[in-house]
Amino acid sequence: MKFPSPLTSATLIKRYKRFLFDAELDNGETITGSCPNTGSMLGLTDPGSRVWMSEHDSPTRKYRHALELVEVGGVTVGINTGLPNKIVEESIHDGAIGPLAGYSGLKREQKYGKNSRIDILLTDETRPPAYVEVKNVHFIREPDLAEFPDSPTKRGAKHLDELGDMVEGGNRAVMVYLVQRSDCERLKICRDLDSNYGKAFDRAIARGVEALAVRCHITPQEIRFDRLIPIDEPGL
Structure with missing residues (x-):
């Protein structure tokens, strides 16, 4: 499965309320996005982790960014349970x-x-x-x-x-x-x-x-x- 558009890299600040996360983009901007994983995500939510996000321009979406990948110990991990x-x-x-x-x-x-x-x-x-x-x-x-x-x-x-x-x-x-x-x-x-x-x-x-x-x-x-x-x- 190929991602339909290039993912955006960022640094994870925190994941909270199961559905949300904050991250810092490579240009220094801080964003809030949606987390398509309601599980515990044990071991995948450490602040400072490198993450990749998809971007969505739909006017019906509250958050433009969605979390897709997290890097842990040099390994890229997919977290989107919808995939x-x-x-x-x-x-x-x-x-x-x-x-x-x-x-x-x-x-x-x-x-x-x-x-x-x-x-x-x-x-x-x-x-x-x-x-x-x-x-x-x-x-x-x-x-x-x-x-x-x-x-x-x-x-x-x-x-x-x-x-x-x-x-x-x-x-x-x-x-x-x-x-x-x-x-x-x-x-x-x-x-x-x-x-x-x-x-x-x-x-x-x-x-x-x-x-x-x-x-x-x-x-x-x-x-x-x-x-x-x-x-x-x-x-x-």
Whole structure:
């Protein structure tokens, strides 16, 4: 996925109220922008960090700038949680994600489960539909190891249970963890921050839900598929 226009670099002053951030542009101007990530963003909000922002001229937007990338320890990290579905969709179309290749149809945001919408529904005349849920990952505490989630997520656990229901209904269900950073060689479930999500993950795998972790290559020009990385969890 290429950014539609060049990103603007700046220095992060602070991120606050989940939706907002202040930054200093390279010309010394201070701006307030929107943060398209409502999660904790652990380890990604240190004042003084180099950031990249998209700019929007729409009169309906309150803030012109939106946070897209943060540099941490020399690694560029994607923080926009609105992009993973698009990145995974493009990767599927390109045939880059082998386990999800070969389907003739792809639909987005289809209703399923209990008042939920699946991120991507893959269809084909020769096999059952594949329900694909996508989660954004950017949390790291140990070298080479990505972790999800970075804070408790009841909604995430609910999605895992609903994917299990799809499998028991004769469909295929796949959880894709999109790692928006390039310094991770593996992924694991962060059970100490959300034990309930860990239990939901175990239930889902036992019911036949598949799990994939996709690492991204990230620059201020684009975010694209790099490769699949292993998930360090029992049963995988």
